[in-house]
Amino acid sequence: MSRRRPPLAPAPPGVNRRIVLSFLASAAGAVGFAVTYGLGGQTQWEGVCLAVAFAGLATGLAIWGKRLVPVGGYVEEHEGFTPPPAEQAMTAAVLTAPDSPTRRRGLLGALTLALAALGVAALFPLRSLLPWDRTRPLGALRHTPWRAGVRLVTSEGRPLRPSDIPPGTTVGVFPEGHVDAADAPAFAVRLQPERFTRPPAAGHLDGLVVHSLLCTHAGCPVRLYLDGTGRVLCPCHQSSFDLFAAARPVAGPAARPLPGLPIEVGPDGFLRATGDFTRPPGAGFWSRP
Amino acid sequence: MIVDRFARALDDRLRLSPVARRALAKVFPDHWSFMLGEIALYSLVALILTGVYLTFFFEASAADRVYQGSYAPLDGSTTSAAYASTVRLSWDVRAGLLIRQTHHWAAVVFVAAIVVHLIRIFFTGAFRKPRELNWLVGVTMLTLALANGFTGYSMPDDLLSGLGLRIIVSVVESIPVVGSWLAFLALGGEFPSTEMIPRLFVTHVFLVPAVLVALVAVHLAMVVRQKHSQFPGPGHTEHNVVGSRLWPSYTLRSLALFLWVLAVLFALGGLVQINPVWLYGPFSPAQATSPAQPDWYVAWGDGALRLFPPWEVRIGGYRVPAPFVPGVVVGGVTFLALYAWPFLERIFGRDHRPHHLLDRPRDHPVRMGVGVAALTFYGLLVVAAGDDIIARLLGVPVYDVLSVLRVVVLVLPLLTGTLAFLLARALRRGDAARLGDLTRADLATAHGAERRPPEDASERPARDRPGERVEMWPEGDVWHWRYRDAPGGLAVAGNRAASSEEEAASAARLAYPGVDRVVVPGPPLPAPGRLRTALRRWSDRALGVSLLVAALRQRRDRRRRDDGPDTSAPDR
Structure with a gap:
């Protein structure tokens, strides 16, 4: 199999230059932020410089994404969410096989009881969030x-x-x-x-x-x-x-x-x-x- | 080359290529309204980044602290550690104010983006089966966003936040039977308790964000699993997604959007002051600011508290205070209705089919009417939260504003909702393509017209359109396919290469069921663009000219050879 890369598609004139200029503006913003911070900081300038840094990057990438790569024109298939009945039945059969835990109703009942008790017990420590000196709300x-x-x-x-x-x-x-x-x-x-x-x-x-x-x-x-x-x-x-x-x-x-x-x-x-x-x-x- | 080698090395160890191949080719619809949720996501990233920085400087404690720093009016005064550290963070930590204000702005934008995203999802019916689960996750994230916004601006312990917290505590205390116990459970004592700020802090920086991030993951995983919905359009069916691919198009464009969000947030954070707590002063139970308005996303609750009349009911001799209905019932009903809407619509609309093609808002007049009425209602509540400011601006007594708003908040939603319902119905039944084209005749006929039979959405576009076909062709070891609608001048390519003809055929069959498939010899030539046509024309001319020149030179050389062999002799 050939490992040779196909040639790049030619860029429309001016696009590369605009992207490079955007990234340069971003770099200037970043430097501006660092310098402002180093000189003692100034909220408005720091904000503007960071905004320029991010906006420059954003502009460059947006032009790149719009002008140098294909936009639109692709389709992806969608399987839908109605599974074949046979497949659904097979999955259900696995879940309800003879040795399946879901068939032991008695054990499940006991398990539910234990879990519910544990769940309720786990709520008790919430009471500690009340005032430690046991002040009652109405009185207070x-x-x-x-x-x-x-x-x-x-x-x-x-x-x-x-x-x-x-x-x-x-x-x-x-x-x-x-x-x-x-x-x-x-x-x-x-x-x-x-x-x-x-x-x-x-x-x-x-x-x-x-x-x-x-x-x-x-x-x-x-x-x-x-x-x-x-x-x-x-x-x-x-x-x-x-x-x-x-x-x-x-x-x-x-x-x-x-x-x-x-x-x-x-x-x-x-x-x-x-x-x-x-x-x-x-x-x-x-x-x- | 390095990227290629790295990708291969990684794949050799983790076997990622089967997943990655599909993931990179994932198709996103090209419509601006699909970016709204992304804006919320990127605001959340900005919130986390700036928030982590703030935790290094904020001291979540109600203990006394003497502020010493460059904000002279407070220098040397004793306040809570939370307030002192917030002022220090704003005035004495370099870039601290920028990060704090950016954090607050990000919260404002975060909730706004969620709400606009929700409105889009609602009016286009994107919550319908199979996406009801994601709607539930989304509404839960909205409640968490509101909770985190509120805990966030309550933490600095300034005068405004203290008032807001006191109001919320009053609302909680108004809940029958358990209200005062709930308030004491939350605060660890009577407001304002010493445990209050540490608990708000843990809730704000750990508890709620952890759940929020987990739910974001669930939200996105469901979007990937269920794929995007899309608006109807040429080549769009219930069985496919048409648009651009994740790589490279949406990688670049989403990254650009993320950076735009950061740029706007930092510009706001640097240039537009928000929540200047040093001006409000520290919280004191006997002080108040006037006017006192909360952040916009809790303003609807505040507006409801202002508008609700002074009615206190007695149940069995026990008092239910006035804030209970506007504070607890209105909020509870709002979120209950939001959670229930997809299921209500499925039951009452008798529509149990899955939908991947979105509605235009007009397609569902009832939903349109309810939505517009709700938006009007909550919009008016937000307006009501500024009734004192309105009164001041208009120069009228605040109680006149209040009386008008009490009526308007109940009447106007009914009017706008009915109007929206009628217009949507006329647009759906009539011939008008846009709102401006609507005539009185459309409105009149819509009233009497019988209900259009619900079309089977899975049949759109109609099968067996003439001139419609799927083309498949081999290219090296792989197969490609595309859908062509010759009369519509449309061609969309399958998003990824298939390893065999059957694989390509099955993908095409899923995306365009019932459309004939043909095998074509090679990749269709791309239609030449303007530039390429010009280039080709010029290259053709250049070729012609060069051929002409070559022919002329050849003739000249031959003639020279024939004329005298001695002239060319030195060359030999």
């Missing part, structure tokens, strides 16, 4: 670090007096010692008591009310306060709560009012809680209300 979701006597502090941990809450803005407040607790953030706001259409759930101190900061829809902090209207807005899904009406939801997807925090002024003159939130804060869960 219901209770926050707020309790009677816990002082209200700022995010820096500074205790607050009633005079630290100016009218016209909300002040983020946290339980002292638990500034990072995710279910405890609350806000204090000073309102005119005569505008209350419903009494606040946790009462008020001369118009000073404290509510949970977490939206009762999906738990985002309701950070946007529209002064004058007395409404707070959640930036995630635009739930809006009317602080004059016991923080009732007035628009958007939230269905429950923001829980209130009962407060008093302690003997030291600082604000402190007299208990936990009036309801569990944040998003709802499967529970008796």
Whole structure:
């Protein structure tokens, strides 16, 4: 058999040159990337250089694939997926031969039982993914670090007096010692008591009310306060709560009012809680209300 | 020569040639829509390459860390190690930001390519028997891609990702009975737990990618085993695939596509900022960003959460919170419907035959209507995820936008779906070749027309077309064959040489059942192209001229010899 190679088909004029130019551009891009990186790096240039390097290669190969090798014009047969009945029967016969394990129904039943038991047993270690201190979800979701006597502090941990809450803005407040607790953030706001259409759930101190900061829809902090209207807005899904009406939801997807925090002024003159939130804060869960 | 020797050496040891011969000659259809899945595959490769680089610098831990680096506003501040290492990776690691942004862009393109690929598969009916299994694998890969996108952008522990994670946790907690247990099982405690980031990390870099890569392998193996489907066309039957071969055509072209994907991703990663976590700041349970939008592929869920009214139902005194329906039910029904579609269509369409020729979208008006309605619905949900931005741009209250969208999201899909159904039916029944050619008469007649009997797809093209034949010829030790349709001016060659006449005949019989086969003496001459015709004309002229010149010179020489022998004497 002859090992001599047939001659190359002649390339249309200009094609080779375009491919070589593309590959050269790619090499230039690669060098550009290396130089940029070596000189200290610059994100935009690095991106452009790498893009040129890859695009040059891609262009060259695309021209090569389109102009120097045949495109289209081939057909491959397709056997289809309806096997000859005889062949299917032969395979089935092998599987169900007299000594086939599939015919030992009793043994198979016992085997299934053993495998099922093992499968269920293998699920048990998943329980270890639960909190290692065995916190139960419902209890954890219901209770926050707020309790009677816990002082209200700022995010820096500074205790607050009633005079630290100016009218016209909300002040983020946290339980002292638990500034990072995710279910405890609350806000204090000073309102005119005569505008209350419903009494606040946790009462008020001369118009000073404290509510949970977490939206009762999906738990985002309701950070946007529209002064004058007395409404707070959640930036995630635009739930809006009317602080004059016991923080009732007035628009958007939230269905429950923001829980209130009962407060008093302690003997030291600082604000402190007299208990936990009036309801569990944040998003709802499967529970008796 | 080296390639030849190497291939022989390898074959001597592994006996690869029987497989390789068929594999190299595998035919891919030449249609742009078959590249969409490839774009997803190449984005995944880019994701893995850039992702591995990122793992060297990212620290998956919620422990306190003091950031010290060149991003001045955060220099010296104490944040979680995850956030500090992400900022360090972006600002202080050379090429780190490029790789991080390219990784994020690759994720965006990855999911987009999967979705567009899915839309193509859906509207062309490529999921029909025997490809339902691959549809299931594909939909599973879409869910995994969404999961990995979400875990990926939740890991940096920045303010935006923390909000997103909190919303998802709220959605999980809304599941009746087991919701709060599931959330605690996933996070190892109440949100935000210290175990959260390490678990997200392991899920993101190991668990989901491992399954994803395994499923990619299954997906491709099934494509190779079942071969490609193809659009109807001249020479295309239910029993063949017409197009270009893997080697050399698609090797070069697919490689080019891969490199194009990388080029675009790195250009985006270098030039277009994405997820600047240093601007958002570290996660804090009492802080929020506004506006807050998720990545586009989870935006439909966010949009549903925004639109769903504040309805909380009670079951036996227990509360089912509002996010349950938009967050869990809508998502669950979406994927359930996706998984079930091929089987629903097979049962209700009473079509149990295998199909290798694709539908044009119009061929199946019901599928067209359902598909367009679904696309409208999810498109509107994505729009709804930006309702605050729309309100700001239009200068109208956000609740007006919300009220309009609540109606539109239910009404518009019905309208577009019905319209698509009617148009597809008119196009299928009428004479209009394109949408623009459609007349009112077409729409009217389509309404009353009786259902066209379902043609047996395996009969396309009709047998016994005059002028249609399979030609076979020997060349050295091997046989070749090709299909010719003389009236159509079509000739397609068998994709590989056969070792015997019977082998060539059986391949041709499978590809074109019922078509007459003839043995022809030699390989048919390729039709000369323009260039070759010109070359031949010029070479003919050159030959003529040179013959003329030679004849003239010969005559001159003879005349000289006759004139005087002494002039030529010194030559002798």
